[in-house]
Amino acid sequence: xxxxxxxxxxxxxxxxxxxxxxxxxxxxxxxxxxxxxxxxxxxxxxxxxxxxxxxxxxxxxxxxxxxxxxxxxxxxxxxxxxxxxxxxxxxxxxxxxxxxxxxxxxxxxxxxxxxxxxxxxxxxxxxxxxxxxxxxxxxxxxxxxxxxxxxxxxxxxxxxxxxxxxxxxxxxxxxxxxxxxxxxxxxxxxxxxxxxxxxxxxxxxxxxxxxxxxxxxxxxxxxxxxxxxxxxxxxxxxxxxxxxxxxxxxxxxxxxxxxxxxxxxxxxxxxxxxxxxxxxxxxxxxxxxxxxxxxxxxxxxxxxxxxxxxxxxxxxxxxxxxxxxxxxxxxxxxxxxxxxxxxxxxxxxxxxxxxxxxxxxxxxxxxxxxxxxxxxxxxxxxxxxxxxxxxxxxxxxxxxxxxxxxxxxxxxxxxxxxxxxxxxxxxxxxxxxxxxxxxxxxxxxxxxxxx
Amino acid sequence: xxxxxxxxxxxxxxxxxxxxxxxxxxxxxxxxxxxxxxxxxxxxxxxxxxxxxxxxxxxxxxxxxxxxxxxxxxxxxxxxxxxxxxxxxxxxxxxxxxxxxxxxxxxxxxxxxxxxxxxxxxxxxxxxxxxxxxxxxxxxxxxxxxxxxxxxxxxxxxxxxxxxxxxxxxxxxxxxxxxxxxxxxxxxxxxxxxxxxxxxxxxxxxxxxxxxxxxxxxxxxxxxxxxxxxxxxxxxxxxxxxxxxxxxxxxxxxxxxxxxxxxxxxxxxxxxxxxxxxxxxxxxxxxxxxxxxxxxxxxxxxxx
Numbered sequence: 054x055x056x057x058x059x060x061x062x063x064x065x066x067x068x069x070x071x072x073x074x075x076x077x078x079x080x081x082x083x084x085x086x087x088x089x090x091x092x093x094x095x096x097x098x099x100x101x102x103x104x105x106x107x108x109x110x111x112x113x114x115x116x117x118x119x120x121x122x123x124x125x126x127x128x129x130x131x132x133x134x135x136x137x138x139x140x141x142x143x144x145x146x147x148x149x150x151x152x153x154x155x156x157x158x159x160x161x162x163x164x165x166x167x168x169x170x171x172x173x174x175x176x177x178x179x180x181x182x183x184x185x186x187x188x189x190x191x192x193x194x195x196x197x198x199x200x201x202x203x204x205x206x207x208x209x210x211x212x213x214x215x216x217x218x219x220x221x222x223x224x225x226x227x228x229x230x231x232x233x234x235x236x237x238x239x240x241x242x243x244x245x246x247x248x249x250x251x252x253x254x255x256x257x258x259x260x261x262x263x264x265x266x267x268x269x270x271x272x273x274x275x276x277x278x279x280x281x282x283x284x285x286x287x288x289x290x291x292x293x294x295x296x297x298x299x300x301x302x303x304x305x306x307x308x309x310x311x312x313x314x315x316x317x318x319x320x321x322x323x324x325x326x327x328x329x330x331x332x333x334x335x336x337x338x339x340x341x342x343x344x345x346x347x348x349x350x351x352x353x354x355x356x357x358x359x360x361x362x363x364x365x366x367x368x369x370x371x372x373x374x375x376x377x378x379x380x381x382x383x384x385x386x387x388x389x390x391x392x393x394x395x396x397x398x399x400x401x402x403x404x405x406x407x408x409x410x411x412x413x414x415x416x417x418x419x420x421x422x423x424x425x426x427x428x429x430x431x432x433x434x435x436x437x438x439x440x441x442x443x444x445x446x447x448x449x450x451x452x453x454x455x456x457x458x459x460x461x462x463x464x465x466x467x468x469x470x471x472x473x474x475x476x477x478x479x480x481x482x483x484x485x486x487x488x489x490x491x492x493x494x495x496x497x498x499x500x501x502x503x504x
Numbered sequence: 505x506x507x508x509x510x511x512x513x514x515x516x517x518x519x520x521x522x523x524x525x526x527x528x529x530x531x532x533x534x535x536x537x538x539x540x541x542x543x544x545x546x547x548x549x550x551x552x553x554x555x556x557x558x559x560x561x562x563x564x565x566x567x568x569x570x571x572x573x574x575x576x577x578x579x580x581x582x583x584x585x586x587x588x589x590x591x592x593x594x595x596x597x598x599x600x601x602x603x604x605x606x607x608x609x610x611x612x613x614x615x616x617x618x619x620x621x622x623x624x625x626x627x628x629x630x631x632x633x634x635x636x637x638x639x640x641x642x643x644x645x646x647x648x649x650x651x652x653x654x655x656x657x658x659x660x661x662x663x664x665x666x667x668x669x670x671x672x673x674x675x676x677x678x679x680x681x682x683x684x685x686x687x688x689x690x691x692x693x694x695x696x697x698x699x700x701x702x703x704x705x706x707x708x709x710x711x712x713x714x715x716x717x718x719x720x721x722x723x724x725x726x727x728x729x730x731x732x733x734x735x736x737x738x739x740x741x742x743x744x745x746x747x748x749x750x751x752x753x754x755x756x757x758x759x760x761x762x763x764x765x766x767x768x769x770x771x772x773x774x775x776x777x778x779x780x781x782x783x784x785x786x787x788x789x790x791x792x793x794x795x796x797x798x799x800x801x802x803x804x805x806x807x808x
Contacts, residue, residue: 233662262750262752266750269798270723273723273725274701274723274725275725276699276725276726276727276728278699293728296699296727296728296729297727297728297729297730297731298729299727299729299731354698354730355698355775355776355778356698356699356728356729357698357699357700357728357773357775357777358699359773360772360773362773362775362776365729367730369730407601408597408598408601408602408603409601409603410603411603411604412603412604412787413604414604414606414692414783414785414787415604415606416606416609416611416782416783416785417611417642419640419642419643419732419782420640424730424731427729427730
């Protein structure tokens with residue numbers, strides 16, 4: 054056992070200094086020998102040699118004194134940042150394996166883990182580049198870099214006075230990065246933190262806070278979005294359209310799949326995907342639409358799914374002014390003398406309700422035109438959307454008689470497109486049949502609003 | 505804190521020091537050392553510090569005085585007359601029997617004056633946020649761009665947020681007006697977002713000045729899409745945080761003296777955002793009997 058040999062050597066070489074510095078009885082030595090080989094300072098200054106790296110131990114002769122030891126340790130050092138380690142090791146691939154390799158290299162190079170705080174800070178910075186910021190095992194491995202049991206406070210004074218504050222702050226930063234990415238730590242993290250810092254330090258308190266709050270808030274989103282969104286545009290469109298349709302009966306139709314054709318002249322013609330959604334309520338509303346009034350294709354509107362922004366288009370109509378509104382005739386079975394009195398549709402009695410039973414809100418309703426359909430397309434130009442309207446006509450034949458106006462946004466100041474979507478302002482209207490169209494030139498809205 | 509006054513009244517030595525410093529020519533800021541004068545009132549980061557002498561901050565103006573008298577006494581008269589009609593100026597039956605109360609609605613340009621928009625531009629970031637009225641002057645639209653590049657001042661690590669907060673309502677003579685929501689237990693908001701997760705912050709009037717940054721928060725998840733979204737959040741779900749950090753000692757929001765409500769966005773996704781709010785109301789959910797959603801026991805027990 055190296056440690057026992059070291060102890061014997063100090064016994065021979067620094068015997069006199071040992072006795073001068075601390076009155077140690079031989080029994081203490083025996084106790085030290087019997088203890089497991091954890092680096093602990095028990096024989097004053099000289100026992101620091103126990104913490105030396107194994108390489109230093111091999112090279113040094115037995116009776117070198119302290120100063121020469123330190124000299125040789127610091128001789129070959131130059132100011133090299135820990136970032137360099139990452140750069141050098143990751144020349145080929147930046148992934149979890151290379152990150153782990155860098156951490157292993159650091160661990161092996163010095164048993165005292167000199168500079169581990171700076172190394173851990175650098176590693177936290179580099180995690181997103183290597184793509185491991187969501188990996189709990191990597192965080193545990195990073196916490197493993199701390200030397201164990203050195204920073205555990207041993208009496209109440211050390212506990213009071215923020216023992217090893219830099220290391221505690223570093224561990225709290227590791228946990229804070231975990232919190233930022235929403236990663237719930239596990240029992241291995243707790244065991245590591247307790248081994249390194251003891252039970253009453255700041256890192257363990259932070260861990261306890263994480264374990265209390267993160268599980269409470271992890272699943273409260275009523276419209277959850279998975280972390281790994283599908284890259285396939287059709288599936289993405291399906292997911293987002295079901296989300297915004299707010300109707301479980303709504304049906305999704307893929308009007309066009311993305312494809313690339315090569316024409317005779319050798320040009321590539323790409324067809325973007327068109328995915329639309331329409332619910333039964335919307336179909337019935339559209340069937341009742343007055344053919345003299347136009348319908349508008351508006352877009353693109355942004356929808357955020359975690360960090361990706363997708364664009365969708367709407368088919369909607371303007372609000373019908375109150376004088377032109379057609380009142381639906383209620384079913385004579387529901388109203389009138391033959392109605393069922395147990396579940397009455399309309400009663401002509403003068404029953405007034407108290408304000409104590411009035412649960413409505415004292416605001417005027419925001420009146421908006423109906424939305425008939427929504428779609429997501431690979432390209433936002435008029436041709437693609439016209440193709441969508443043609444597809445919609447199969448389920449809504451009235452669209453053939455209604456003039457359609459394209460109110461497409463073209464590069465507004467706020468809406469920066471996430472994907473490459475081309476816009477152009479709507480100029481002409483498109484109709485499927487021979488009826489007259491109303492051609493409207495829509496001015497560009499300077500700030501796009503969902504209406 | 506009366507420390508500044510104490511320094512003036514201490515033995516002549518200190519006063520003499522102060523007077524000697526006055527004789528020096530190029531002094532532009534007060535030199536009385538006290539916590540209050542060093543840190544002063546809250547200084548919005550990004551704005552230059554207010555280095556005027558205290559007497560320079562008072563503005564003596566006759567017309568301003570007359571305006572002030574008219575306005576404040578008018579408000580005082582309204583309050584007295586309103587008390588005759590009922591509590592808070594509303595009829596007593598309304599106050600006793602109402603089950604819902606619309607607190608903020610956006611039905612005209614003057615409703616935007618009640619709100620303050622801020623973003624991380626104040627700390628040197630690059631997000632932008634603007635507020636305007638929606639279509640037909642019936643809704644409010646908060647829109648802008650987020651940018652989570654932190655400002656390079658050496659101490660800020662995260663950035664990229666924007667907030668919409670209601671201004672503190674005032675009674676006559678600039679006294680704070682608190683909302684009394686003790687009859688209600690649920691917050692009801694009708695809004696239309698773009699899929700981003702927002703956070704609702706309610707700040708109540710606290711007794712101690714230590715608690716002046718205490719905010720009760722909860723999340724507001726938007727669905728996105730062209731349809732309006734209505735959400736009911738019971739007040740028992742709001743957790744306590746102070747200056748952005750969740751506190752260990754949690755307690756329920758007290759509804760008898762509520763000051764402001766705010767919406768904030770900071771979801772680390774760079775890009776444009778928009779949130780349209782129709783109205784913010786309160787209601788009672790008789791089926792909701794929960795007093796508080798989080799445990800109140802001591803979370804960091806002392807060493808036994």
